[in-house]
Amino acid sequence: MEEDLRPAVVIKFGGNAMVDASLQQAFAQDVVELWCEGLRPVVVHGGGPQISAMLDRLGLESRFEAGLRVTTAETMDVVRMVLSGRVQRELVGHINSHGPYAVGMTGEDAHTLTAVRRPAWVDGVAVDIGQVGDIVEVNPDMVRTLLTRGHIPVVSPVARGADGQVYNVNADLAASALAVALGAERLVILTDVAGLYADWPRSTEVIGRLTADALDGLLPGLASGMLPKMEGCLRAVRGGVGRADILDGRVPHAVLRGVLGDNGAGTTVVPGTSADHVTSTV
Numbered sequence: 001m002e003e004d005l006r007p008a009v010v011i012k013f014g015g016n017a018m019v020d021a022s023l024q025q026a027f028a029q030d031v032v033e034l035w036c037e038g039l040r041p042v043v044v045h046g047g048g049p050q051i052s053a054m055l056d057r058l059g060l061e062s063r064f065e066a067g068l069r070v071t072t073a074e075t076m077d078v079v080r081m082v083l084s085g086r087v088q089r090e091l092v093g094h095i096n097s098h099g100p101y102a103v104g105m106t107g108e109d110a111h112t113l114t115a116v117r118r119p120a121w122v123d124g125v126a127v128d129i130g131q132v133g134d135i136v137e138v139n140p141d142m143v144r145t146l147l148t149r150g151h152i153p154v155v156s157p158v159a160r161g162a163d164g165q166v167y168n169v170n171a172d173l174a175a176s177a178l179a180v181a182l183g184a185e186r187l188v189i190l191t192d193v194a195g196l197y198a199d200w201p202r203s204t205e206v207i208g209r210l211t212a213d214a215l216d217g218l219l220p221g222l223a224s225g226m227l228p229k230m231e232g233c234l235r236a237v238r239g240g241v242g243r244a245d246i247l248d249g250r251v252p253h254a255v256l257r258g259v260l261g262d263n264g265a266g267t268t269v270v271p272g273t274s275a276d277h278v279t280s281t282v
C-alpha cells in the first residue's frame with residue numbers, strides 16, 4: 001500500500017560532481033541516510049564528463065549546442081554504454097555498499113521515459129542536434145514499485161521514442177520530468193558550482209532564492225550547462241513540485257545538509273510570481 005509513504009525526493013547527481021570517488025561515496029551515504037529517515041529518494045544521474053572522456057578515447061568529437069550534446073547514432077551508442085554500463089553501475093555499487101537498497105534502470109525500462117527528437121535553440125534558431133530527446137511522457141509505475149518495495153531507484157537519462165529510436169536526454173531535464181510525474185516534494189540538482197550566479201561569469205553573487213516567474217525572466221540570458229538545469233527547475237515547480245534546489249556537489253554531504261538541514265546553501269526555486277530574488281556573495 002502506498003498511502004502512508006511520503007512523497008519522493010528526486011536527486012540529480014551531476015557528472016562534474018561525480019568525478020571524485022570520495023564525493024561519490026559521501027553522496028551514496030547521504031542517499032541511504034535520507035532513506036533511513038523515511039524519505040523516498042530517487043536518483044537520476046548524469047555523466048557528461050565521463051561520456052566526453054570515452055568519446056575522446058575513441059577519437060570521436062564532443063560538441064554541445066545550448067548545453068545539449070550533439071548526438072549522432074555512433075555517439076548514442078557510447079552515451080548508452082557509459083551511462084547505464086558504467087556510471088550507473090558505479091553509483092549503484094556505492095549505495096549498495098550500505099545494504100541492498102539501489103536498483104539501476106534506464107528511462108527505456110518499462111516505458112518510464114518517452115521522448116521525441118528535439119532541436120537546440122541557438123539565438124532563436126532551431127539547430128539539429130541528432131538523437132537528443134525531450135520527454136513527452138513519463139510512466140512512473142516502475143519507480144513507484146521500487147520505492148514501495150523499499151528500494152532506491154537509480155535512473156540513467158536515456159529514453160525510448162515512440163518512433164523506436166533511443167534518445168539521449170539531458171539528466172537535469174530527465175530528473176525534472178520524473179519529479180513532476182511522481183508528485184515529488186523536492187527536486188535537488190547537484191552540480192560543480194555554488195548555485196546559479198547572477199551575471200555569470202563576471203560576478204561572485206549567487207542567487208539564493210527566486211520564484212518561478214523570476215527564473216522565467218532570467219532563462220533567456222543563461223548559457224551552457226546552467227540552461228537545462230534551470231529549465232528543469234522551472235518545469236518542476238510549475239509542474240507541482242514544492243521546490244527545486246541547485247546545490248554545490250563539491251561540498252561533501254551537500255544532499256544531507258541541503259535536504260535535512262536546509263542550511264540555505266545554493267539556489268532555491270519556489271512556485272510564485274514575485275520578480276524579486278535574493279543574492280549572496282561567495
Ligand SMILES: Nc1ncnc2c1ncn2[C@@H]1O[C@H](COP(=O)(O)OP(=O)(O)O)[C@@H](O)[C@H]1O
Binds near residue numbers: 049192200224
Ligand atoms: N549563471 C551561471 N551560474 C553558474 N554556473 C554557470 C552559469 N552559467 C553557466 N554556468 C556553467 O554551468 C556549469 C554547470 O553545468 P554542467 O557543466 O552541465 O554541470 P553538471 O555536470 O553538474 O550537470 C558550471 O560549472 C558553469 O561553468
Ligand SMILES: CC(=O)N[C@@H](CCC(=O)OP(=O)(O)O)C(=O)O
Binds near residue numbers: 015016067168169225
Ligand atoms: C542531451 C545531453 O546533453 N545529454 C547528456 C546526458 C548526460 C548528462 O546530462 O550529464 P551531466 O548532468 O553530467 O551533464 C550528455 O550527453 O552529456
